[in-house]
Structures are given as structure tokens and as C-alpha cells.
Amino acid sequence: MDELKEVMIANDEIRTDEYLINMGPQHPSTHGVLRLLVQLEGEIVHNVQPHIGYIHSGIEKMAESLSYPQLGHLTDRMDYLSAIQNTEAVALCVENALQVEVPERVKYIRTIMAELSRLASHQLWWCVMGMDMGALTTFFYGLRDREDILDIFEETCGARLTLNYNIPGGVMFDIYPNFQRDVKAFIKKFKTKLPEYERLLSGNVIFTERTKGVAYLSKEDAIAWGVTGPTARASGFECDLRKHRPYSAYDKVQFKEILSDVGDTYTRYQVRMAEMWESISIIEQLIDNIPEGDFALKMKGVVKLPEGEFYQRVETARGEFGVFIVSDGKKNPYRVKFRSPGFSNLFAINHIAKGWKIADLVAIMSTFDLVIPDIDR
């Protein structure tokens, strides 16, 4: 007994200290070059400090030496999974500044392409989410179905990821003759795949045990931290710009804003899954009604914006993307600021992950759907 007592006294004197580990910059579940300095006590996260800047590319500074049509191809490279929406924001901003109205056909094409891009992005998010939780099968299934969308992109504008499709005044290419047929075929096929996704991952007991009731984000905190997109909508924050500030052809379609007031990891997952159905519904409403007309306005060779400040925001797959252009009347912008959704979403991670296990941190990061060039721009 005495021996045991001695051991117990000795144990009391062991200092249980917090320790720091680096998660990243090279870590498979950070999906890029993101370094999280995690303060741990045992397995419990006490503090998460995101360190960024490893792939800072200075896009905002570079933009100052580019003309307005050239601006789009750089924004492609920020959030590469929402390339269409990013270029759309730039195009809309320039069009608003010049006070030109693009043809109806352009609006329809832009909306359809944006929703296809959102589908592709959510598919990739879904398969990567499964992979982060240890289910590699989802990765292959998601990428397999995403290929169909990328094929449509490739036929339409000749690229798969960095599309540079929306340009000020319209779109780069008209849709190809079989576009509608291909999109419909994809939608028909994808409608059978989405329930499969649900069967594979959504109900899985391991997945639900790790996500349900984990890492809550309240509505107030979501607003306070500037969280937008599906992440914020899972907490009940009505922030879908497609609904509240319609641009392009979003005012012509009926769709639900997916909201939930739970705000845990599983809800963030469910909101994105439900958004895919909404995207399908939006595409179905538009695809047969693309009006005839020009696919681009005739713009001047050198686009000069009037003096002033212009802001345009769009809803990308991750949240609110904003373009702020300060123009001094020359052909280059005086200053460009991008408000990227990933940056604001990332810095809420410390608030959410506190008190949860380090394995939950991986799941939280997954549901935030981080794209690192979007954060480090």
C-alpha cells in the first residue's frame, strides 16, 4: 500500500503542461500550405492559431499593374474551385462601373456555369471530407462524377480549372451546340449519384459519431466572425447573396436558401449536401430557357473605368466573395481589394475548435471547405 501511495503522490507532482504542435504547413488534411499552431492539453485543443503566408502570391498588388480584362485570369487562381464565380464578380464590378447591361443570354449562361461550378466544388468538398475522416472511397466516387462537369467546362471554354470564362461585357465563348444536351445528361446521371453519396457517408455510424454534436458555431458568432456561405447558413445566418442580393439570372429562378439553426459539424455537412439539390434545381429551371442573342458585348479595346470606388459581391461555393476596385480613371485599377470567404471563415476556427479533440479539428476544417490560395492571396 505504501508503494502505491508513493506512486500516487509522485503522479500528482507530474506537471500536466500544455504543449504546442504544428499542424502543417505540409499536412494532408489542411488541403494546402496552411499551418495551424495548435495548443494542446493531451488531446484537447485549447487554442488554434492559423499561420498563413506560405503561398502568398500578392494578387492584389499584381492587379494594380493589369488592365480590367486581365484581372479575371488572376482571380481564377485564388479560389480555384469557384473560378467561375470569382471572374463573375470582377466582370459584374467592371460592368456596373461602366454602367453597361449585358445581354440576357450572358446572364443565363453565367448562372448555369456558376451553379455547375458550385456543384463541382461541393462534390470535391464531399469527397475530401470523406477522405479526411478516413473513408477513401468517397474520394474516388466524388472525383469520378466531378469529371463530367469538368468535361462540360472543357468543351465550353477549353480549360478545366482556371477557366477565365467571364470577361467584362459577357463570356469568353458562346456555349457549344450540345451544351444543353450534355448538361441535362449530367443532371440526370448526378441525380442517381447523390442518393448514393448519402448512403455511403451521411448515415455511416462512424461518420455521424464523429460529426454530430461536435463543434458548434452559434448564429451570433458566425456574424461576429464574418463567416459566410454554407458554413454560416448551417448556423442560421441568412447570408445567401443569390437570394438576398440577386445578380445575373438568380432573380428569375425559384430556390430555397438552405438554413439550419444547429450549427454543428454534421449540419454544415448537411447544408452543403442540400445545396447540391438546389443547384440542380436552378440549372434545370434555366437550361431550357437560354434566350438567343449575343454572348458578349462589344467592348472597347482599352477598358477605362470612371473615377471612383466600386464594389461587387457574389456568392461562391464558400461564401461571400467581394471585389473592391478603386479607379482613378486610368486603364489600370488604382487599388484592388478582394474579400475572400475562406479568409474570414478560417479565423473563426479558433473559436469553434476550443475544447474539442484534435481529431475533431480535422473534421471542422473539412466542413469549412478551405481553399488555401483563397486565404493566402
Place this chain on the structure above:
Amino acid sequence: MKAIYNYIKEILQGIWTLITGMRVTAKYFFTPWKHVTQQYPENRETLKIAERFRGEVIMPHNENNEHKCTGCGICEINCPNGSIEIITKTLVNEEGKKKRAIDQHIYHLGMCTFCNLCIKACPTGAIVMDQTFEHAVWDRTLLTKVLNKPGSKIMEGVKE
């Protein structure tokens, strides 16, 4: 008693969800002929590349070694990152009139982001995108290309 019942029920439900997921993978496991991947290097002949695919910038020449480039330099201005360099020369025709013509249309493939702005801006349609995609070379200097062929000249009737 109720607790034990719930406990066993939870376990069985958990196993059932795993089986549901396994059924999906089993479906693909037993029908692999429906879902084959592309056998890429072997299927080069049958590979279908999209017509608009942006592989690299080329300058098409006709059978008389003539192209449509006037050397106006609009593609150079429109290029966002300086992938295109235009070197012009001055030609003097029989009547003694001076005329600007292209000497070298230098294209740095290694710097190109395939944004399509040069092709969109070209007033004469002299440059187009090619569908090639296997660009790997052993030396990066090989990525700097001169698009107009040696000894080529501008087509008749192409004006700025």
C-alpha cells in the same frame, strides 16, 4: 433492461449503416466494366480533346508558308504576364513604301497561363490555340518558341 435494449439496437443500427455503405461499393466492385478509367498513354490515338481546348498558342501557316500576323503587337499588350514578345522589322516594297512586318513572334510557353486573351484580341485571327497538351521538355529554354516559321511572310490581303 431498456438500456441494454437500446445499446444492442444502437450497435445493430450502426452495423446496418455500414452495410448500406458497403452495398454501394459492392455494386461498383462487381460491375467494373461500366466504370473503367482511361488508359491514358495507350489511348493516344483515340483520345478526344475538346475542340476549344487551350493547349498552346500557335500561328497557322498555309502551304505557301504564309501567316496572317501583321506584327501589330495587340496580343503582346493583352498578355497579362508577358508571355508574348513581338519583334518587328521594316520592309520596303518596290515603290519604296515602308511597311511594318513581323520578324519574330516569340512565345514563352512556360509563362503562359492559357487565359485566351491574346487570341480574343488578335484583329486578324493570326494566332489560335492548339489542342496539344504534352508540353514536358528536358530543358526549359525549349519552352520559348518562335511562332512564325523561318522565311514566312504575311498573306495577301491581310490588313491591320
